[in-house]
Each structure stands twice: as C-alpha cells, then as structure tokens.
Amino acid sequence: MGAGKSTAAKSLDSSALDTDRIIEQESGLTVAEIFARDGEVAFRDLEQRTAIDAINRAAAGEGGGVVSLGGGALNSEAIRSALKEHVVVMLDISVEEAWRRCSGSQRPLASDREAFWRLHAERESSYLAAADAMLPASTRSAVKEALPAIRRIAESDHRVKLLWASTGGGSYPVFVGSGMLGTFDPGIDGRSALIGDRNVASLYFDRFEESLARIEFPAGEINKTITTCSEIWREMAGAHVTREDHVVAVGGGVVGDVAGFAAAAYQRGIPVVHWPTTVVAQVDSSLGGKTGVDIPEGKNYVGAFHQPAAVVSDFDALSTLPKDEYSSGMAEVIKTALIAGGSLWERVIDGQLLDPDMVLACARTKIAIVSSDEFDSGMRQLLNLGHTVGHAIETATNYSRLRHGEAVGIGLLAALQLSGAGQLRDSVSQLLLANGLPTSVEGVDIEAALHAVKSDKKARSDGSVPFVLCSEPGSVTFGNAVDASDLETAMREVLT
Ligand SMILES: NC(=O)c1ccc[n+]([C@@H]2O[C@H](COP(=O)([O-])OP(=O)(O)OC[C@H]3O[C@@H](n4cnc5c(N)ncnc54)[C@H](O)[C@@H]3O)[C@@H](O)[C@H]2O)c1
Known part of the structure; x- marks a missing residue:
C-alpha cells in the first residue's frame, strides 16, 4: 500500500x-x-x-x-x-x-x-x-530503468530473481539464481577483462567465453594489495582494454574489492560486473560499490566507491566453496539477519540452511541500506556491526590467523556485549558454533587489538571510536560511544 x-x-x-x-x-x-x-x-x-x-x-x-x-x-x-x-x-x-x-x-x-x-x-x-523482481519504491524512475533487466529475467531459461539497486552513483541490477555462471547474460555492452584469483580461475574461467584478458592472481587477503592492482592494470593495458570495455570480477570479496578498485582507477574508471562466488561476496561485498585494498597500517585503507554495472549471484557457485569459507560467510549472513530482523532473522535463528532466497533477502537488506547512504556517512555504518572489533582482530593478527567472517563473528559477540544484549549474545554464540564458527580466539595480544580498534578508519578526531550496537534483531544503531573499560572487558571475553 x-x-x-x-x-x-x-x-x-x-x-x-x-x-x-x-x-x-x-x-x-x-x-x-x-x-x-x-x-x-x-x-x-x-x-x-x-x-x-x-x-x-x-x-x-x-x-x-x-x-x-x-x-x-x-x-x-x-x-x-x-x-x-x-x-x-x-x-x-x-x-x-x-x-x-x-x-x-x-x-x-x-x-x-x-x-x-x-x-x-x-x-x-x-x-x-x-x-520475481524487487525495485525500490523510493525511486520513481526505477521501473523504467529496470525494464531491460526485468525483460532479461522474463526471457531467461535460468531460475533467477532480480533486485534493483538505486544509488546516486548509479543504478544496477542484481541477479540472484542458480545455474548462471558464465551462461547468463547480464546485458552489459562491450568486451570484458576477466579477473579472478587462481582458485576461482581454475574452477570457473572456462565457463566464460570470449574475453580480452583472463587475469589471475594468487588467492587470499594477503594479495589484496596495490601491487596486485598494479599487475592487473599492466595486464589490462597489455591486452588493450579500453574505456568501452568492462571488468568481470569472478570470485570472493578479495577479488571483488581488488578487481573493483582496479576497474575504478583504470583509465579513470571502467565498469565492473561482479560474479560473486563466496557467501560473503553474494550477501555482502559485491553490493554497494566499496572497492579497495589493504595496507600494513589497516584493512581497506585505500579504495574508491565504484558502483557495479551489474551483479550476478549464482548460488551453485557456492557448491565448490571449502567448508571453512562457507562457514565464514555465514557470519555475514548472521550479521545481516541481526540488522534486518523480521523474517530473515527468524529463518536464520531457526537454523534454516542458506538457499537462494536467503541470499536474496540478505542482498535486499544490504541494498536498502547502501542505497540510502552511498558514501558511508550515516545508515551504511549499520553494516559495520561486529566489524570494528572484527577488523581489529584481523589487524592485530596481521590478517593471517582468522578468516574475515570468523573475525566478524567474534566481533558480533563483542558488539552484542557492548549493546547490553546478553541473551541475544548467547543466541548468536550458539548460532556461530552451529555454523562451525569460533566464538573466541586465543593468543591475540589484547593491547595490540585495542590499539587496532583506536586506529579504526571510523575513529573520531578526539580518539573515540563510534560503535554499531544492536539491542535486538532489527534494532541497530550506529555512532554509539562506548566506555573504554567496557570495550576492554568485551574484548577480553573473546580474546582468551
Ligand atoms: N566491499 C565490501 O563492501 C566488502 C564487504 C565485506 C567484505 N569485504 C571484503 O571481502 C573479503 C573477504 O571475502 P571472502 O570471504 O569472499 O574471501 P576470499 O575472496 O578470499 O575467498 C575465500 C577463498 O575462497 C576461494 N573461493 C572463492 N570462491 C570459490 C568457489 N566458488 N569455490 C571454491 N573456492 C572459492 C578463494 O579463492 C579464497 O581462497 C575481505 O577482504 C573483506 O574486506 C568487502
């Protein structure tokens, strides 16, 4: 109505x-x-x-x-x-x-x-x-803009649903379904440069036909660097990729962030189409246009906002994902469900297995938030639930001990403790364990982790770090000041 x-x-x-x-x-x-x-x-x-x-x-x-x-x-x-x-x-x-x-x-x-x-x-x-298609009611022109994508799902042989993301920086279709990898045509003009890490390249590159370049780099967060981007730029230039062409990023969040940033800066910006192949990438990182790389001083410290031209999430790609990576992605699903509340939270807390509809529901939540705050100055901070402590743990362990999702799961517990939501913390703790995720990590230097929190990108000039807190599923607020001793207590609880 x-x-x-x-x-x-x-x-x-x-x-x-x-x-x-x-x-x-x-x-x-x-x-x-x-x-x-x-x-x-x-x-x-x-x-x-x-x-x-x-x-x-x-x-x-x-x-x-x-x-x-x-x-x-x-x-x-x-x-x-x-x-x-x-x-x-x-x-x-x-x-x-x-x-x-x-x-x-x-x-x-x-x-x-x-x-x-x-x-x-x-x-x-x-x-x-x-x-079959979900469009934002807030954008009057959305139906007209989305019509070619709506026709595409109507005419497709694939089981596919459409979300339409609308931001100031551009509108784009997000196709979610099965059996689409390499065969579904998202309707982006021009030639493509395929970018993926080695694991994904060996699994999926041959599904994609013609491309100007097939660029692979070694897998892992450790390679989410400007050096990798630099090699990509040189390969793209060598293959004569022009401004009329686009990048096709096939892989998890690392590939999406690196290839997205490579696309954002190459010849001052060419389009990127994301084909996310991990849970993290399908429910979170491929959406919203944040791209970038890590530097030793901090994760995602250098980057650009570059909205995708399209996102194609094929649930079947998750079938080859190693178990640990799958579990790690479930932390982002739990985070998203905490933010969304309602039916998504009920499905997750009931222990329902991830399926294309749940991926769609998570993507819908993320899109609604990023559409209202493209440049991360307000609402978008909600998505950082669990990330302040999560990132700090990753930084304090030099990104080598935990997967991103594992660190986020632990960060969620710290955030819920800081929110005074003890019962919810217990439920989330159970949920993490049920999904094969850790609820604490041993041997992390608490001082180093606290220092990393203070160096968070969101730190204010007075040295305080605003936190995202969640009092109950669906009730999440950002920009909260937390007491230094409460923070230390919450961190000691998860850093054993
Ligand atoms: N841009 C954003 O908004 C945003 C949001 C959340 C996370 N991130 C970033 O995402 C990254 C984490 O992403 P991730 O968890 O997807 O990690 P990842 O990209 O490193 O992928 C995890 C591993 O799975 C492998 N893999 C990927 N897809 C596969 C498949 N289908 N089958 C088999 N193996 C596969 C990869 O090669 C890699 O070894 C972090 O760098 C994080 O900062 C970005």
Whole structure:
C-alpha cells in the first residue's frame, strides 16, 4: 500500500490495467465505499475476479501487458496462482514510508497505525514469495530503468530473481539464481577483462567465453594489495582494454574489492560486473560499490566507491566453496539477519540452511541500506556491526590467523556485549558454533587489538571510536560511544 504501483505501471504503459481503477469504474463506487457498503470479504471476491481477468487480458497484450494489482491481491491463492506464469514486480517500501504516504488518505486499511504495521508484516511473506523482481519504491524512475533487466529475467531459461539497486552513483541490477555462471547474460555492452584469483580461475574461467584478458592472481587477503592492482592494470593495458570495455570480477570479496578498485582507477574508471562466488561476496561485498585494498597500517585503507554495472549471484557457485569459507560467510549472513530482523532473522535463528532466497533477502537488506547512504556517512555504518572489533582482530593478527567472517563473528559477540544484549549474545554464540564458527580466539595480544580498534578508519578526531550496537534483531544503531573499560572487558571475553 502506498508503494506507487499504479504510477509505476503507468510509467511503463499509459494504458496499463489497474485493478482498483477497473473496480471503481465498473461499480461506480470508490474502494472505500465498497468496503463500507459490502465489507472487505465482498471486496476481495470482486478483486479476485477483476485481477484474474486483468492478468488474462494483459497476457493477451492489453494494457501493454502490464497490470497494477491492489495491495491485498496477493492474499488470494487464485491470484497468486494466476501470476505464476508472469513476471511479478514488487515495489519495495518500508512500513514507515508506506504509512507516511497512506495515513490520512481515504484508504480503508490505513486509518490505524498499529493495524497498518501488522498488515504490512502479514503481507510481507506472500509478497516476497511472489516477487520475481524487487525495485525500490523510493525511486520513481526505477521501473523504467529496470525494464531491460526485468525483460532479461522474463526471457531467461535460468531460475533467477532480480533486485534493483538505486544509488546516486548509479543504478544496477542484481541477479540472484542458480545455474548462471558464465551462461547468463547480464546485458552489459562491450568486451570484458576477466579477473579472478587462481582458485576461482581454475574452477570457473572456462565457463566464460570470449574475453580480452583472463587475469589471475594468487588467492587470499594477503594479495589484496596495490601491487596486485598494479599487475592487473599492466595486464589490462597489455591486452588493450579500453574505456568501452568492462571488468568481470569472478570470485570472493578479495577479488571483488581488488578487481573493483582496479576497474575504478583504470583509465579513470571502467565498469565492473561482479560474479560473486563466496557467501560473503553474494550477501555482502559485491553490493554497494566499496572497492579497495589493504595496507600494513589497516584493512581497506585505500579504495574508491565504484558502483557495479551489474551483479550476478549464482548460488551453485557456492557448491565448490571449502567448508571453512562457507562457514565464514555465514557470519555475514548472521550479521545481516541481526540488522534486518523480521523474517530473515527468524529463518536464520531457526537454523534454516542458506538457499537462494536467503541470499536474496540478505542482498535486499544490504541494498536498502547502501542505497540510502552511498558514501558511508550515516545508515551504511549499520553494516559495520561486529566489524570494528572484527577488523581489529584481523589487524592485530596481521590478517593471517582468522578468516574475515570468523573475525566478524567474534566481533558480533563483542558488539552484542557492548549493546547490553546478553541473551541475544548467547543466541548468536550458539548460532556461530552451529555454523562451525569460533566464538573466541586465543593468543591475540589484547593491547595490540585495542590499539587496532583506536586506529579504526571510523575513529573520531578526539580518539573515540563510534560503535554499531544492536539491542535486538532489527534494532541497530550506529555512532554509539562506548566506555573504554567496557570495550576492554568485551574484548577480553573473546580474546582468551
Ligand atoms: N566491499 C565490501 O563492501 C566488502 C564487504 C565485506 C567484505 N569485504 C571484503 O571481502 C573479503 C573477504 O571475502 P571472502 O570471504 O569472499 O574471501 P576470499 O575472496 O578470499 O575467498 C575465500 C577463498 O575462497 C576461494 N573461493 C572463492 N570462491 C570459490 C568457489 N566458488 N569455490 C571454491 N573456492 C572459492 C578463494 O579463492 C579464497 O581462497 C575481505 O577482504 C573483506 O574486506 C568487502
């Protein structure tokens, strides 16, 4: 409700069919009047018949093939079933924004704030299950911009869903599905330079046909350096990669960050398409446009914001991921679920296994946050939950003892302790163990780790470091000052 379905449908085709309008025209009454006169059950009955008829008419080409459905339409099993043959586009809107738009209107189900919140939550699961494409309701032009990508998933033989990321620095499609590696065409013009680490190159490069260059570098965080970038730039120049071409980054977060930064700086910036192949990369690092490299003084100290031209997440790529790497990625899934709360958190805390829908839900959470804060000055800091201590542990151990996700998992426990959320800390601790992740690390010099926290990139000029805290799933805040002794206690708890 209030997401702008009618306007979006009309922007695709001015004759788009709109079920609420059809009902109003045919009955001569407004939806509110039908609700008042006949009740909701009678309205839903009418809506079901009208929607199924409109879907069939659109399938025959009427209204440019576009139907705008009423907000409650997906409660009907018959409508959901009629939609299975078609591409369903969901306009993603937060309940707060929907309420802002709807309260005070004539809409019969938007008079009571609490009931509205409940309704939004009740409807969410049927919306998520039906949606093939999820577009931000906040960007008016999103439907038009995303149309080529929507057509691409409609015409694809792959099982693929679409998220549309919209930021000031550019909008891009995120395709999530299975069986796509190297065969799905995300629709980016020009020739490509393929970049991956050696592990991924040997597994997957041959799936990608023509490319100007196939550039490999040794795997591991230790190679996330400017030296690696420099070698990549020289290979790209040697292969005559031009500004009309683009980088195709195939791999985990290290490849994405390095290849993304190489693309951001090569000839002052060429497009990059990410094909993330780790859990970390699919749920987190490939999205949002942060690219960069490490220096001895700190992780990700040098880099650039460079939004991808497209992201293609093939869940099947995770089947070759070593078990430890998979587990490590689950820390980012847990972090994302803590931030999102709601149905994603419930699935994760229930111990449900990762599947393409969960990857999609995590990606949707990340995209919603980064879209509201492209350059990391506000909301985006929420994504650093667990990262301040996590990064400090990585720095204090010279990136050699723990995987990134393992360090983040431990950092989450410290952050939850600092949040005063003891019970949640215990639940997350259990969740980490169930996913094969450590809940503490031995032999780390506490002074070195505390020093690394103070050198965090987010440190303020007065020396304090703002923390992201989480009081309960879905309630996360950033910019919190924490007491130095509380920090030391929380760190001692995880550095045994
Ligand atoms: N840019 C961002 O917003 C962002 C966000 C989170 C993390 N990161 C960065 O991501 C990095 C961590 O990423 P990661 O955990 O993906 O590590 P990674 O890229 O090092 O990959 C982990 C290992 O898995 C191998 N691998 C990758 N895909 C595989 C596959 N499908 N099958 C078999 N092996 C495969 C790699 O070769 C590597 O050895 C860190 O550098 C972190 O800073 C960036």
